[in-house]
Amino acid sequence: MSFIDQLRQAQQQNQSLLCVGLDPEPSRFPAGVARNAEGIHDFCVAVAEATHDLACAFKPQIAYFAAHRAEGQLERLIARLRQIAPQVPVILDAKRGDIGSTAEQYAREAFERYGADAVTLSPFMGFDSVAPYLKYEGKGAFLLCRTSNPGGDDLQNQRLADVPGQPRLYEHLARLAQGPWNTNGQLGLVVGATYPAEIERVRALAPTLPLLIPGVGAQGGDALATVRAGWREAGPIVVNSSRAILYASGGADFATAARAAAQATRDQLNAARP
Numbered sequence: 319m320s321f322i323d324q325l326r327q328a329q330q331q332n333q334s335l336l337c338v339g340l341d342p343e344p345s346r347f348p349a350g351v352a353r354n355a356e357g358i359h360d361f362c363v364a365v366a367e368a369t370h371d372l373a374c375a376f377k378p379q380i381a382y383f384a385a386h387r388a389e390g391q392l393e394r395l396i397a398r399l400r401q402i403a404p405q406v407p408v409i410l411d412a413k414r415g416d417i418g419s420t421a422e423q424y425a426r427e428a429f430e431r432y433g434a435d436a437v438t439l440s441p442f443m444g445f446d447s448v449a450p451y452l453k454y455e456g457k458g459a460f461l462l463c464r465t466s467n468p469g470g471d472d473l474q475n476q477r478l479a480d481v482p483g484q485p486r487l488y489e490h491l492a493r494l495a496q497g498p499w500n501t502n503g504q505l506g507l508v509v510g511a512t513y514p515a516e517i518e519r520v521r522a523l524a525p526t527l528p529l530l531i532p533g534v535g536a537q538g539g540d541a542l543a544t545v546r547a548g549w550r551e552a553g554p555i556v557v558n559s560s561r562a563i564l565y566a567s568g569g570a571d572f573a574t575a576a577r578a579a580a581q582a583t584r585d586q587l588n589a590a591r592p
């Protein structure tokens with residue numbers, strides 16, 4: 319099954335556009351959860367168990383694991399997610415980008431070692447840095463397009479003088495991803511919830527691509543404006559929230575609080591659908 323079909327199925331099953339981001343930060347764990355690699359695993363499992371029927375995807379951010387020597391725990395976590403929520407795809411947030419031969423190793427890491435269903439990529443080294451991921455049939459690749467951070471303006475919002483129409487870099491990228499780069503229908507784009515006008519522009523240029531949209535919750539993005547700008551019948555959106563769910567409570571009730579926060583966000587996103 320293609321990644322986009324898997325995503326649609328999970329969205330249908332759980333009636334959800336919400337991606338639960340797994341960004342485990344040991345210093346924020348409640349008392350009773352070990353502040354080490356095993357605690358990282360256990361914390362994420364508890365959150366996943368509490369939210370599995372509310373999410374259309376899980377997105378572990380690899381740095382939060384690697385920084386604490388918890389790559390083995392990330393492997394085990396993803397295997398465990400398959401048991402907890404077999405229909406819910408896993409997007410490995412790795413933001414990789416490198417020359418082809420190195421990208422082959424990163425692709426192997428994401429899809430063979432971790433068994434992710436999709437990965438986030440930085441496309442700024444060009445198509446040959448993306449192509450190795452597309453050899454994995456059925457897997458998805460989300461290219462950073464208009465990111466949620468203010469510094470995204472520094473490059474992504476600049477105009478390309480040599481391209482007809484002088485599009486902004488993110489607009490040019492959206493066109494490439496919808497068109498010539500999307501050789502097997504595996505590409506999606508990352509657009510920040512903090513910039514709804516740009517989401518709308520990306521959606522106009524890439525009408526059928528899945529959009530991964532982080533930035534609601536801790537970064538203050540507007541859920542209603544996000545869904546209105548990005549959601550189309552032909553083009554799914556996956557709206558990520560990490561910290562607002564993971565740390566909804568700093569106490570022993572963190573999993574229950576995570577569920578309540580996920581439910582509220584899911585309902586808000588659904589209410590905004592036309």
Ligand SMILES: O=C(O)c1cc(=O)[nH]c(=O)n1[C@@H]1O[C@H](COP(=O)(O)O)[C@@H](O)[C@H]1O
Nearest residue numbers: 379411438465466532535536537559560561
């Ligand atoms: O690729 C991403 O997921 C991503 C892209 C982007 O433009 N902005 C962004 O915040 N992210 C990631 O999305 C998550 C957002 O986390 P919260 O702000 O806690 O919801 C983090 O894991 C970020 O690394």
